[in-house]
Amino acid sequence: MTLCLGCLSVLVALALSVYVLQKLCFPYFWRDLLFLQKVVRYGVKLEVFKLTSSVRTVLDRFLQQVQRIPDKPFVIYDGNVHTYRDIDRRSNRLANVFLEKANLRKGDCVALLMNNEPDFLCVWFGLAKVGCSVAFLNTNIKSKSLLHCFNSCGAKTLIVGSDLVEDLDGILNSLLSDNIQVWAMRSWTKHTEVHSLLDKLESASEKPVPAALHAATSLKTPTLYIFTSGTTGLPKAAVISHLQSLKAAAGFWAFGATEDDVIYVTLPLYHSAASLIGVGGTIELGATLVLKKKFSASQFWNDCRKHDVTIFQYIGELCRYLCNQTKTELDKVHKVRMGVGNGLHQDVWQEFQSRFGKIKMCEVYGSTEGNLCFMNHIGKIGSVGRSNFFYRLLFKYDLVKYDIVKDEPVKDQYGFCRRVDKGEMGLLLSKVSAISPFFGYAGSKELTEKKLMRNVFVKGDAYFNTGDLMAEDHEGFIFFRDRVGDTFRWKGENVATTEVTEILGLVDFIQEVNVYGVQVPGHEGRGGMASIIVRPGFIFDGKKLFEHVVRDLPGYARPLFIRLQEVMETTSTFKQQKFHLVQSGFNPSKVSDPLYVLDYKQKSYIPLTDTIYQSISAGEHKL
Template sequence: MSVCAVAVATGVAVLSLHVLHRLFFPFFLKDLLFLLKVLRYGAQLELSGVTRTVRTVLQRFIQQAQRVPDKPFIIYDGRVHTYRDVDARSNKLAHVFRDSVGLRRGACVALLMSNEPDFVCAWLGLSKAGCSVAFLNINIRTKGLLHCFHCCGASTIVIGADMVECLEPILSSLLEDDIQVWVMKAHSDHPQVHTLLDKLESASDQPVPAALHATSSLRAPTLYIFTSGTTGLPKAAVITHLQSLKAAAGFWAFGAKSDDVVYIPLPLYHSAASLIGVGGTIHLGATCVLKKKFSASQFWQDCRTHNVTIFQYIGELCRYLCNQPQTDMEKVHKVRMGVGNGLRQDVWREFLSRFGNIKMCEVYGSTEGNLCFMNHIGKIGAVGRSNFFYRLLFKYDLVKFDMVMDDLVKDQRGFCQHVETGHTGLLLSKVSSTSPFFGYVGSKHLTERKILRNVLVKGDAYFNTGDLMVEDHQGFIYFRDRVGDTFRWKGENVATTEVSEALGLVDFIQEVNVYGVEVPDHEGRAGMAAITLRPGFTFDGRKLFHHAVRELPAYARPLFIRLQEEMEITSTFKQQKFQLVQSGFNPSTISDPLYVVDNDQRSYVPLTADKYSTIICGNHKL
């Protein structure tokens, strides 16, 4: 065969392979490189636990403070806090926690603070003192807040200066239980609320003994982060060093570098901002811009001022940005990447069209879950990516689920059934030694409720995500809906049982069935409650409004009320939610009386056709 013929044959073969690759395996190389990168990191973590003292996020921070002491770590409200600054202040706090507060290694401390540098300093300071830390949701009030505090077993609570008022309704209960209350202030109006800032002045900024925070196990708990669950009040998810380290590598896995500037507008009491945001900044040795609250009008100016390159988001945040008036400066910035979850396809496309070629990296996973999907390709609408290699290493299944019966579909042997590719199924993640589920602190019962057993074969165990998902023929994962007793609104998980229990305390309510309904141009589902009235009572919208404000965080308060003669139930005597969800809140198609929250009137008022139209058109703020 001539040289020319060989060259032609080789060219045809290469071209054929290229065509086959493009047609059938278009993401093979990207998948392989991404997976190898992540697996190498995971192997290093596991190896460190075997060969030497485990390296934690805290130790990584101490290392960065020694390596780049003068580099900005946190930029907040125009002020720069270097790695050296935060290291020194957290050292001072560690000494105060030990010497003045009397904390010892192994203690659990609850942290109730809004976004500010001292949240991070207190977190690191407590960790340096050898304590585990429970992050409390600052939106939770009274009964819920007291429950969160007690279930994590904390003996001390540290609160921000702006949180004192929130704590007042339960302060006497805490003091009766001999709980120490410490506030980030120099002076206190309450003799039994102790102050921290005045004690920092004389505290040493030298490191506490490393033995206090050393650990020999990746699986040792370091944090407790609360998640709304199906059983009512929030549950404290156990966060181990292993989970913290994996989350901290998220930005790095997507290609972030040490010279990146990360914008964190999400609340630090959630794992996204604390573990991925702050933890990821520490992992890289990068800089983060911390915001007390997200502001759509200030966002792009902040990004330009601080040369932000990466920002964290939830879907609502991007929608708020798209709803801002267009300007000539929209594409004048250095942002190249967004990392978050819950971004709808339509908002995703509009966001890229308006603000430029920004790589949006969706991450799927729950705080306590043992499975994570990452959309490293950037496929619009997908929450994650799977492939042949991923399935070998991380065992998950999509199984059939009956939305009407609110139950799994099983075969004659009592096992679950796989869904076909492209069909919706309930996502389950296998629990094993390599994919452990650490559960919730203080409740084996709640932990066990999240585990399904004998799913596909006798003796297996799966973590129930509660999410209906679809996997397409290319391996992209798409979120479809929540099942059971939770839904998502305003970036928060709402537990319908918790809301039902709170509303059930109102004197005129007989029964409550809480569920989420879709509202056009809004992410997640808005809370709606179907209620029946006690005999002899009438509906009082004003009383219900004030009760909801007092007992529930803003995101959990029902926006719509539906009065029913009797509560519908399934054949298995569960409350019927599916039909209610499907019927929505349109007064022209629902004969039952409907009400909508009116914050101006501080009441639930009749939902008329006109009011419905203003909601659908986006003129009524929800």
């Protein structure tokens, strides 16, 4: 008896020791294991699709949901409710029109130029039912860029939204001369060469088109073309296969979303976040999507309360815009429990949760065309994702040393890349393999090859170059540091714009900030400059800012110049633009906005006059 009690005591002590050791050394073990189990389970399902050639696409999943929950609200838009059956029937009508009137055939590529509205989904699904691949066009691009998009994806048909027809006036003749047929979501058009869709829709059949038209036999088959932002050049058509679509559609589910969730999407549907994760994820769950034509900070929380939203999507500066709204007593009165997106800065993350409640923010890292994805399922503030031993077994990625000055990876004596140490910033590379293929860009083998790095660690290997400088801490959390080209070098040190941005964002009078490097005559590297929007009700305080940067930033990272702006230039997905700011520099005779310069003698940021500028250019003013 005593022996048994002794053994039991030893076992209890051992179990307790293991528990304490796990908590201290592996605090995220069980959450990592459960999350990875979901990822692996979904991955196995995709592998079965490959082996059996019985591919079930996002469209197939939608049709399953139509059979399972036909009367459940699928899309709520502008106060109107559209059920799964409603969207299915309208997309059937469109599919029949595309077959009979537009003469579209399986394998054709069709360009779609529409703003956020239910018919975007109906046209998308209608084209998919016919077996067409769809190219989502950015509604902000014009003339030359728009024509380039057609050339790169090979589309010979354009479907345009009723409110965007006039935007084609400058290029319509070019489209028609290239034998591109144009269809508008209108009952009639003033252009004789532009076909109308809505009048033909009324008499079209609601019967499904033959399933063989959209049957897929390979996960690698392209289903969409989504154009990446062309901030300094023309947009590139990223090839989106069924495999990528299915992976993205599992995002909400992996984070713990269910069919009972109501998901709010304000991002443009031509963007991969809204279409692949937002719409695809809603379909995967069988949930409800609240769709907004455009993001509105003033209407955001009212919409969430009105529709009982539980999950919302964000990107870039969207959460900052919400934090900049006037505080109200209703800030925490809502049912939102989760936000899914990317680009959330640490300072905004903290402020957002403090003000609007403990909403779980789930960061997702990954580019539209990329072959790697990180997901911060733990919710650690500031991290874009998480990795561990098991994740590395499945997805091969590496952080390699990068020379900021030469703008290239550091190589060893044999010409191979060198891995960074834990916590050290490096260029993120993802190995191209059967599990993580890279499908590249449509219409340009050169652009596709440009994103690949070969012979990275051994002869013959190939890695996707993300162009992102990242760091991984000792716990396996991944942190975004900067884009290659955004990080600059000053006084022999590397300056990461993201880190400087977060420090400046803590100043009370600063509402928004964009940090970049500018060329300074007579100096190596680039000097730091920050474009700032002053918070309403505050004024710019050069002394306070000086004290803040001197206290919290090393000398080389302190912005030398400040530019005050009323509006920050961003992309359509709320990502800050740096290109034009860098080009403008800090010359007060060329920049109309107020400019300030760091002055250690006066211990303040003082107005940058023409005299001071000339002094800096002549090397007389010490920086």
